[in-house]
Amino acid sequence: MDKKNNMNPTQQENSGLSRRGFLKGAAASAIGAAAVGFMGGCSNTTANPGSTSTANPAVLSPDGIANYEVINTDLLIIGAGFGGLSAAFEAINKGLQVTIVDKGPFRHGGGAGFNWDVITTWETVYGKESRLKNIVNQNIYYNASTTDPNANMALTLLNRGECLPDRNADGSVHWYIDYPIVKGVEGTFPRNHHDAVYASPNVTVYDRTMITDILINDGVCLGAMGINLPTGEFRVFRSPATILSTGGSCWFYGWNSVSCDSINSADNTGDVDMAAFRHGIGIGDSEYGxxxxxxxxxxxxxxxxxxxxxxxxxxxxxxxxxxxxxxxxxxxxxxxxxxxxxxxxxxxxxxxxxxxxxxxxxxxxxxxxxxxxxxxxxxxxxxxxxxxxxxxxxxxxxxxxxMYEHGGTPLIDDNMMSEVKGFFCVRGAGVFGAGGGSCVSVNHRMGSYTTRCAIEYMKTAAPIAEIDWSPVEKEYARLHEIRTRKADGGLRPHVVRQKIQKTSGTCMGIIREKDKLEAAKAELARIRKEDIPKMFVSDQSPTYNNEWKEAIEAYNLLDLAELAVNATLERKETRGQYLRTDFPEMDDINFKCMLVAYQKDDQLTFEKKTMPEVTQW
Missing domain, CATH: 3.90.700 (Flavocytochrome C3; Chain A, domain 1)
Known part of the structure; x- marks a missing residue:
């Protein structure tokens, strides 16, 4: 069968899916029209262009062809947290049809989805003594902050309904944190922010959907793919630009009786970051938390x-x-x-x-x-x-x-784009550097900036005439092999996960010792060689199968853990939020750089990349 098909396959009705229509609201803007041109005038929802089967999308059809739904959009955003919402706001203001995919329930997950009464902080300035000294791409901060339409972060959060701060007796804002370069207030309810985004007719949300891979043809990202967790259906999201905005992936670190040693969302398992790594995209800042x-x-x-x-x-x-x-x-x-x-x-x-x-x-x-x-x-x-x-x-x-934040994200350029065209990252390597992770205000600013960069890219990107669908079928087959694998005397996914977590917990805290790092490196390699191949899912149903989800995540957690441990060993100094006991001092001569990990010929390698510094700021 020819794996390449036109971008405009015959539209078919897909029943039983709860979503809001892509075509509600006003006509597309000029940017939206450009996106349609890039996509070849494709329809919003189509059946698998490579198959005429109408079998259950969660299983192979009788002729051995994978079944999947194809969903088209102007802009795809993966992750409905603070950065993703900010990216969506910017896209809505430009008239784009936006699809947001989130792994969690209720349309959003992570810290933003919890709707905590938390402290919202933002930096009033970027100083050499705070974020910019942490081996970050300073061009990104300069470009994002000097072009930010929401430069007054306090006013932005208030207007979006996210921040309802306590007041003093005279009506003034009560600052819980009031430092020269950082301010913070209590009383933050991100749910209001979500509702403001979803009120737009231009936004469609697919929640409880786990993105497992990105669709790449000839070095260009054409979207992403994954499974709807309640039904097991496989979905492909096609878009001229894809923005990754998932949270810091901490769930490889430590294990106690009920969770890993993190308050971070259990959904943050580095699924898309590690998919990018397997495609040859460099991953940076893995050693930092x-x-x-x-x-x-x-x-x-x-x-x-x-x-x-x-x-x-x-x-x-x-x-x-x-x-x-x-x-x-x-x-x-x-x-x-x-x-x-x-x-x-x-x-x-x-x-x-x-x-x-x-x-x-x-x-x-x-x-x-x-x-x-x-x-x-x-x-x-x-x-x-x-x-x-x-x-x-x-x-x-x-x-x-x-550990509440972690690096280990795709390397990006000054315009937030990865080494694959059309694939952008709000939390890409170089945004947080040795700082180890994000804060709410930076996620807001970088989310907005990433969308502006994606729009500029779409204006000049060459239209795609046809798609090679074989990567979709390859990923489909990979996922269902994990679900249906037979293994005598095998290991359940949670057992493998906890082995990874316990191993990482010995050496990836704020004190890191060489002997423990070396032991963890060896144990993680053993898990990859011996345990992962015999991991099996006891319930092979595709619907509501949490074990299947955990088995898929185990591969990503193992990649995250190995990158983190090996990057720490590679960086022979103390930098970031930890102490390397055998190298207790900072070494700017040899390590004032980012370590970027690549997978080459099944070997993990690291390259040093110097980050740009801004002098005119």
Missing amino acids: QYDFASTYPQGLAFGWSTMLNPDANEYYTICDRDGNKLVTKENGVDLERITYDRVYFNQSVARLLNQGKATDEGGILIDVKGVHLRPPIQRNIPVFESFNVDVESQLVPGKAE
């Missing part, structure tokens, strides 16, 4: 946003050493002003102190909240401890470093 601390007792409450104590640089005074003495103090050599705006300095300072024999037996801290002010979301957790007969007002609670 962003950390605060989380209580680990009672064990069932550990690392849960609504069930833990969570001190960071803003509650440094609650952090104690193994003997209950305050750890982050001037007497211990810590600059208490600098920790308020420099999270790298804060975590390195804590790591150095703990490495002096001040850590608890589990390598962590003790938390003392007696008589101190806590953020409302944390204060509300105290009754949960009381239900476990733990009085946090009278006893110290053990805690450990918690």
Whole structure:
């Protein structure tokens, strides 16, 4: 069968799908028309152009051809978090038809989807002592900030209904964080932001959909593909530009009785980042993470946003050493002003102190909240401890470093585009660098900027006359081989996942030791060789099959873990939010650069890339 087909296959009715029509609302803008030209005038929803079968889309048809739905759009956004929503707002304002795909339920996931009453922070300036010193692409920050239509971030968040800050008695905003370059308020409800986006007739959302691969022809990204988790249906999303905006993938790090050592969403398993890696796209910043601390007792409450104590640089005074003495103090050599705006300095300072024999037996801290002010979301957790007969007002609670953000994303250029044309990344390598992860305001700014870059790309991109569909069928076959694999004496997906997490947890915190890194490298290689091939899914139904999802994720978590461990070993210095005990100092001569990982001939290699610096700012 010829694997290439015209871009405008016959449209067929697809029943049983709950979504909002692409064609509601006003006529397409000039940009939208350009996107249609790129796509060859394709219809919105089509059946598999390579098959006439009407069999269940979750299984192969009798003639052995994969069945899948094809969905066309002006702009595809993967991830409905803060960055993805900002990207969507920008696209809506330009008249584009936007498709948002999110792995979580209820149209959005991750931190934004939780609708926490959290602290929203934003930087009033970018300073050499904060974000720009972290080996980032400074051209990106300069371009994004100097062209940002929403430069006043506080006003933007208020207008979108995301931020409802507390007020002082005189009506002025109550700043929970009020530092020279960082401000923050309590009372953030991202759900209002989501609703503002979804009110547009130009937006269609596919939630509970796991993107497992990107569609690439001749070095150009034509969209992405994956499975609808409730039904097992396979879907291909075609677009002239694809924006990746998923969250930091921390779920390879650590394991306790109920979760990994992170409050990060369990959906953030690096699915698209690692798909890009398998396509030969470079992955940078894998060694970096962003950390605060989380209580680990009672064990069932550990690392849960609504069930833990969570001190960071803003509650440094609650952090104690193994003997209950305050750890982050001037007497211990810590600059208490600098920790308020420099999270790298804060975590390195804590790591150095703990490495002096001040850590608890589990390598962590003790938390003392007696008589101190806590953020409302944390204060509300105290009754949960009381239900476990733990009085946090009278006893110290053990805690450990918690990874809430992670690098390990595709390398991008000054215009947010990866090494494959048409594939853009809001959190691409070079945005956060050694800082290890994002903040809400940067995600907003970079999401908007990424859409502006994607629009400029679409204006000049050459139209695609035909598509080679063989990558779709290859990915379809890969996923269903995982689902139907037979393995005598095999391992369930959660067992493999926890092996990866426990291995990474020994060495990827804020203190990293060479012998533990080497041991983890060897164990992860063993898992890849011995455990992954015999991983099997006990229930082979394609519908509501969480084990199938976990099995697919295990491949991505293993890639993430190996990249993180190997990049740390490759970087023979201390940089970012961790201490490398055998190389405790920074080495700008050899390592003032990004380490970019590539897969070449089944071998992992690293290349050093110097990041551009802006002098006129």
